[in-house]
Amino acid sequence: MTDRIVDAPLQLGLFAHFAEESSEAESYLEFLRLFEHAEKAGFGYAWVRQFHFRSSGSARSGGLPSPFVLLAALAERTERLRLGTAAITLPLEDPVRVAEDAAVLDAISGGRLELGVANGVGAPGTAEALGRSLPEDRDDRRQRFLDALDVLLGALRGDPLTADGHTLAPVAPSLTERIWEATLTAESARAAGERGYGVLVGTTQTVPAETTAAAYLDGLPPGALPRLGLSTLVLPARTREEALRGAEEGIERKWAWGKDFLPPATTLAEKAASLGLHYGTTDDIVESIATHPAFRSTTHLQVQLELVYGSFAQRHDALDQFTAEIAPALGWSSPALVGVGR
Numbered sequence: 001m002t003d004r005i006v007d008a009p010l011q012l013g014l015f016a017h018f019a020e021e022s023s024e025a026e027s028y029l030e031f032l033r034l035f036e037h038a039e040k041a042g043f044g045y046a047w048v049r050q051f052h053f054r055s056s057g058s059a060r061s062g063g064l065p066s067p068f069v070l071l072a073a074l075a076e077r078t079e080r081l082r083l084g085t086a087a088i089t090l091p092l093e094d095p096v097r098v099a100e101d102a103a104v105l106d107a108i109s110g111g112r113l114e115l116g117v118a119n120g121v122g123a124p125g126t127a128e129a130l131g132r133s134l135p136e137d138r139d140d141r142r143q144r145f146l147d148a149l150d151v152l153l154g155a156l157r158g159d160p161l162t163a164d165g166h167t168l169a170p171v172a173p174s175l176t177e178r179i180w181e182a183t184l185t186a187e188s189a190r191a192a193g194e195r196g197y198g199v200l201v202g203t204t205q206t207v208p209a210e211t212t213a214a215a216y217l218d219g220l221p222p223g224a225l226p227r228l229g230l231s232t233l234v235l236p237a238r239t240r241e242e243a244l245r246g247a248e249e250g251i252e253r254k255w256a257w258g259k260d261f262l263p264p265a266t267t268l269a270e271k272a273a274s275l276g277l278h279y280g281t282t283d284d285i286v287e288s289i290a291t292h293p294a295f296r297s298t299t300h301l302q303v304q305l306e307l308v309y310g311s312f313a314q315r316h317d318a319l320d321q322f323t324a325e326i327a328p329a330l331g332w333s334s335p336a337l338v339g340v341g342r
Contacts, residue, residue, distance in 0.1 A: 193219025
């Protein structure tokens with residue numbers, strides 16, 4: 001039923017945006033507890049998205065501006081969970097400072113960091129507020145991102161950073177083999193593959209996820225192991241109708257946010273489909289994920305439990321159901337049986 005075309009064990013990750021109807025502090029603590037529970041349930045990865053600032057007048061929390069800080073706290077609470085940034089918006093950061101924070105986190109976590117980066121500008125005015133100046137031309141912005149990425153990689157490897165030959169402390173050369181790029185287009189996905197990175201594919205994109213996935217695999221050098229993370233929004237329920245009723249507010253809000261680039265939709269079910277929501281019974285969700293065109297290329301399934309949940313208690317239950325019933329039917333094996341590989 002799964003019909004995957006990549007020869008790699010399926011890995012499970014929990015992905016968090018931190019955009020909640022609560023304070024940032026409450027959201028961070030709730031997700032730390034949820035990530036701890038995910039590790040106990042058998043998940044191998046924690047992925048967190050970086051987001052700067054709260055929108056004016058918004059009642060929702062502003063998200064997570066400092067992924068390395070939260071992941072350091074999570075490292076102390078967990079033993080084997082790999083710690084992923086999905087992703088650091090590199091044009092808004094000093095790449096040497098990113099390298100320093102990443103190297104320290106990797107050192108104190110025992111080499112558990114997965115370093116995801118992205119090209120982006122954030123909301124209007126974000127770059128200026130952070131003291132950054134970005135080119136207006138798209139190609140120039142892409143080149144600026146690639147230049148910053150090269151600086152980041154060089155710093156991690158131990159390249160000299162000053163005229164006197166000072167280097168990063170600590171250096172982290174192995175981290176250069178754990179780079180992921182969040183991509184929205186076939187062009188950037190193919191380029192990430194050519195550089196041998198992993199690729200992070202979102203639930204809502206300007207092009208279909210399978211287009212991104214195909215371009216990534218096409219760009220990989222011969223013999224390179226694919227690392228393709230697919231974000232997957234799930235909502236278990238007794239029936240599909242019950243799931244839609246309970247998730248209506250979250251679906252409408254998310255679809256209104258992305259309606260300008262998402263597939264057209266009128267009914268609630270159509271909007272749920274346009275958002276990539278997998279919902280209903282175990283069998284419903286297994287079939288929905290397994291038949292998603294991008295799943296055939298997926299090595300890392302990144303489960304999202306946001307937007308459509310009324311409480312964190314429901315999310316804890318959903319994690320248990322996912323590893324007990326849904327993931328095994330998709331080809332995943334518990335780490336208690338086979339160990340966790342990268």
